[in-house]
Amino acid sequence: AADYTEDELDLNAYCISRPSATYFVRAIGDSMKDMGLHSGDLMVVDKAETPVQGDIVIAETGGEFTVKRLQLKPRIALLPMNPAYPTLYPEELQLFGVVTAFIHKTRGSS
DSSP states (O other): OGGGOOSOOOHHHHHOSOGGGEEEEEOOSSTTGGGTOOTTOEEEEETTSOOOTTOEEEEEETTEEEEEEEEOSSSOEEEOSSTTSOOBOOSSOEEEEEEEEEEOOSSOOO
16 A cells, blocks of 8 residues: 555645635535435535536525536536425525545445
């Protein structure tokens, strides 16, 4: 394994391309669990990134914030990655950034 280790790993350099446009937010809920995003995970969000079809986004619709997969065609929708939740077809939608990475702990901290 020593042959495959890197000298140094900087998570900021790995996860963040635009520091001034990046923020962190903690996920709450399980609507994205089928893509590996769980409640309590830390999301890296870039508010300067232009959202494209299939991106995971932080959105506000109907006065509520949500994290969903963005569908642009054939109709704008916010797709959950858990069949227990409905697809959202917002009449008004404000996007607050694209989730570029998330950090999922595999072991609780004690």
